[in-house]
Amino acid sequence: MRPQYLWKSSTCTPALMWLCGALLAGCSLPSVAGEEPAEAQAAPALVDAAPALTTGCADCHGVDGLAAENLDAPVIAGMPAVHLEEAVYAYRDGARQCRYEPLMCETVKHTSDERIADLAEHYASQPRKSSKETYDRELAAKGEKIHARLCAGCHVPPDAPDVADALGIPLHGQRGVYLRYALKSYQDGRRENLLGAMAAKLKQVDSDDIEALVNYYASY
Numbered sequence: 001m002r003p004q005y006l007w008k009s010s011t012c013t014p015a016l017m018w019l020c021g022a023l024l025a026g027c028s029l030p031s032v033a034g035e036e037p038a039e040a041q042a043a044p045a046l047v048d049a050a051p052a053l054t055t056g057c058a059d060c061h062g063v064d065g066l067a068a069e070n071l072d073a074p075v076i077a078g079m080p081a082v083h084l085e086e087a088v089y090a091y092r093d094g095a096r097q098c099r100y101e102p103l104m105c106e107t108v109k110h111t112s113d114e115r116i117a118d119l120a121e122h123y124a125s126q127p128r129k130s131s132k133e134t135y136d137r138e139l140a141a142k143g144e145k146i147h148a149r150l151c152a153g154c155h156v157p158p159d160a161p162d163v164a165d166a167l168g169i170p171l172h173g174q175r176g177v178y179l180r181y182a183l184k185s186y187q188d189g190r191r192e193n194l195l196g197a198m199a200a201k202l203k204q205v206d207s208d209d210i211e212a213l214v215n216y217y218a219s220y
């Protein structure tokens, strides 16, 4: 059976995890007959399948993943497929809790593994554009230094050539409101820190540093 949660999979050590993730993303298991009858019937044969595939998700994240219509939802365009799947599985099993948008967790709970793999491929292939938020230059400059010291080893910009192999999810161009909320959630224990190494770095930042980092990522 497909592991629901790649981070905790016993066969995936941190070093092997990305390889495991890539293999899993590349070879989804054949679905059991009759597993998802309602969904199978619901998928219409469209020339452009993206709107049908993203039904539900698109209300908040958009078909293109830029979430232009819902400023409370994170940008997921250009997020490597492996990361997208892992984030969804983290919401499904409760490692990430949907405190301000319970419908996000409800939606992914009722989405099949196969469809999540297709959605991950779709959103990963969408161009990541900056959310063009206003930011404070001084804070952004401070944030750039903190990022270089503590975060750059894992979090690379979405257009970096090695983004799909990087351990962290791309943060540059992500919405400030979401980043602030996500960072505070890790610090307050509302999100399980899936990687001990990141938890150690987050212990070294205070709320002023978080503001600086958020302004830096908004400057992308």
Ligand code: HEC
Pocket: 056, 057, 058, 059, 060, 061, 072, 073, 074, 075, 076, 083, 084, 085, 087, 088, 096, 097, 098, 099, 100, 101, 103, 104, 107, 108, 111, 119, 169
């Ligand atoms: C009602 C709005 C809504 C719907 C519907 C929705 N999402 Fe979300 N999504 C959100 C919000 C808000 C968050 C942040 C939630 C949190 O961490 O509390 C989020 C988080 C995510 C993340 C994590 C982003 C990151 O940077 O780590 C992914 C991936 C994601 N959603 C994919 C999906 C997919 C795929 C679907 C459809 C099956 C979907 N979402 C449906 C609003 C929504």
Ligand code: HEC
Pocket: 074, 147, 150, 151, 152, 153, 154, 155, 167, 168, 169, 170, 171, 179, 182, 183, 192, 193, 194, 195, 197, 198, 201, 202, 205, 213
């Ligand atoms: C050792 C690698 C590593 C380091 C260093 C690291 N992170 Fe992460 N980060 C990750 C991984 C892996 C994830 C995704 C898994 C998770 O949710 O815990 C993540 C997730 C995140 C998220 C959630 C992104 C999203 O889209 O939901 C934020 C925000 C974040 N990190 C910020 C930071 C900041 C700020 C720093 C530096 C102070 C940092 N990280 C350092 C590996 C790292």
